[in-house]
Amino acid sequence: MRILLVEDDESIAEPLMDGLGRYGIRSRHVATGAAALAAPLDDFVLLDLGLPDIDGIDVCRELRRASDVPIIMLTARGDESDRVLGLEIGADDYVAKPFSTRELVARMRAISRRTTPRPHRELGPLVIDERARQAVLNGEVLPLTPKEYQLLALLAADPGAVVDRRRILETVWEPNFFGRGKTLDFHVATLRRKLGDPRWIENRRGVGFRLVVP
Known part of the structure; x- marks a missing residue:
């Protein structure tokens, strides 16, 4: 599996990519919403909501218009309305920071099972x-x-x-x-x-x- 990680905080992005690598998951990392919208989409998108240029909610909306790639929102926001809005506009799940890599991978695998078409x-x-x-x-x-x-x-x-x-x-x-x-x-x-x-x-x-x- 290869994922697009959209996260502007290097202190979160680097250990997360290392952790995902231990599960055989390769990561492509970008730090802005604009870069996320321009990047090739892989098997999964991990999307931080607190981006420096474009709100993560708007990035999620644009990604969903262009693709049905599974999206998990990564958020430190405590406001329930942000999480609900993200799910309503097309995110498949959200994970509140801080989180464990093990839980994140389990959620990714669960979503993959649900979204992989059966012939x-x-x-x-x-x-x-x-x-x-x-x-x-x-x-x-x-x-x-x-x-x-x-x-x-x-x-x-x-x-x-x-x-x-x-x-x-x-x-x-x-x-x-x-x-x-x-x-x-x-x-x-x-x-x-x-x-x-x-x-x-x-x-x-x-x-x-x-x-x-x-």
Whole structure:
């Protein structure tokens, strides 16, 4: 694994890179937000929020617009609102300073397990083929649009779990999506028709949707 470490404090960056190296993790280090946005993205980004040029929250937002690379925020800030905002705009986790390298590596591995695509996901008669980006139901390929496939794949990633509307919009469409309010409902309706049974997608009014096998 290779990571991009965005940290302006050398007293933190150097021992952290050494510690990660003992776990076989190679690090590329930059000290500013501008350098982070210009750097090639590796397998992971460790992002300090207190950068000298650009706020780490804004760096996180820009990185997420450009890539789905996993991001862990490193923060000494005690304000819960900063951490919540970072998670809402696309960070996968946050670690409060000071932290142990062992805990950080464990969190990175947990995120990697969740975000690494599985070639096939089977849910009864429904098969999600992530490499081919298609869904097969009862042996027949469903004629899904790209957005319909992304919506179905997101719900299928954790069957039975309710995915809230905002997360769906920001994942399938884009962060801070401000399109028509009925966009999501329209896509859910068309996806239900193509699945042939509305019970596949359950609506939790005012919260979100979940995928269940009828």
